[in-house]
Amino acid sequence: MKKTAVVICPGRGTYNKSELGYLKRHFPDPALLESFDALRRDEGQPTLAELDGAQTFSIAQHTRGDNASALIYAATLGDFLSIDRDEIEIVAVTGNSMGWYSALACAGALSPENGFRVANTMGTLMQRALIGGQLVYPFVDENWMAQPERRQTLLAKVDEIDARADHLLGLSIALGGMLVLAGNEAGLKAFEQEVEPVQQRFPMRLGNHAAFHTALQAPVAKQGREQLPSELFRQPNLPLIDGRGAIWWPDATPTEALRNYTLGAQVTETYDFTQAITIAAREFAPDLFIVTGPGTTLGGAVAQSLILARWLGMDSKTDFQAQHDDKPLLAAMGMAEQRKTVSKGVTE
Structure with missing residues (x-):
């Protein structure tokens, strides 16, 4: 029997020194990656191949919003595509902060290329403004x-x-x-x-x-709406849980409302990741929470959110570790050993 899973997409700050080369090691579709780089070339930006293949990690270069957002989106989508669907049934997708753009693509509400366009555009606009x-x-x-x-x-x-x-x-x-x-x-x-x-x-x-998810980002949200048309958005294939804990269902999603949220409230209002995980647990009761790469830092926030929700009666780190040791609740694809448990191919 397949395990059910909610997939969680990470946000900014997750592609760091230890992630250098992540796309080269793990991204499963070279042609798709090249399509992302074609868009970057058209915009006069360094390609993902150049950034991910650099000899050394540069804080100034790799953590800039216009570069980090693209790297993280691609790493997340590549990991999502690597999940073994013969063994795992994905029942919902959510994300943290800019991970919402990745979640939209993973769930099918944006094509992979349009998801990259959204993530790259918003990351670039935020970097240019760098408000707060x-x-x-x-x-x-x-x-x-x-x-x-x-x-x-x-x-x-x-x-x-x-x-x-x-x-x-x-x-x-x-x-x-x-x-x-x-x-x-x-x-x-x-x-x-x-x-x-x-x-x-x-x-x-x-x-x-920058001062993400506050009213200070209103000018960035406005520019995003001007540059990213409604036609990019479509019905999701999987349920999407947003930064309020609201669920966008397949075949029942008003796509204009989804765009308005993505390029409006999602940018300018508090992102409640804790609530998103609480809803994921209570509404979908998955066997497993899969955190895609890059990075390994979001797993703690997922565990803390489940504890705050009193999921399975847990109320401390000790409880979570005991539960996880008995029956793993969390698989972080940025960790090699955990990646093996959910991926259909292990690349090193």
Whole structure:
């Protein structure tokens, strides 16, 4: 019997030094990859083959929005195409932040080429504008136990800073046990100075990230709507769970509404990844959550989201690990050993 799975597509910040060469190692369709590079050449951008095949990883080059979005989209789609469909039935697709564009293509609401066009265009527009920034700060403890009062206190601090003159700060992404905050430099700096440093690395500023999922991105969303026509969007083949936890169903999706969300609220309002995972678990009850590559960082946020949802009665990291050891709940395709359990071909 096939295992059922929800596929989860990662967002920005997941193609890093250890991912260099990921497309060369794993992408299953050279002709499709070349079609992506043809679009990049037309735009005067370095090709994915050049970026992925570079001798060394460059933070300045590889993490720019116009390059990172294209690399991540291609790596995600390649992994999705590599899932062994003889063994695994994909019941829904979701993603984190720019992973929404990848999810649209994986679910069939955009063709692979049009999905690349959307991801590349939005990444390029955001890089050109580079409005504001992002930081990350946890509200759960190191055993990932929920602390709703602490979360409420932190969000009250965010609201208080945002209310100050010339300060902008808001919740960008609800990412499991993490708050991803976005705003202008004054807002971000005030938060960094006024909260307690924890786990020796938080609050952590995210390099080359703009104030994603806030009203500051309204000009980028407007440009996206001007450049990406309605005709790109179509009915999905698989259910899609968006950044509000809403489900877009095959044969019942108003495609204009899907475009309006993708190039509107998805860009300018909080992305609730935690809610998306909660809905994925409760509505589809999959045997497995598959996190495509690149990278390995999103698995923790998925696990934390399941714990916050009290999925299978879990309420801590210890519970999740015990459950996962008994019957694996999560397969991260960016990890070689876990990739083998869901991929129809292992390439090294």
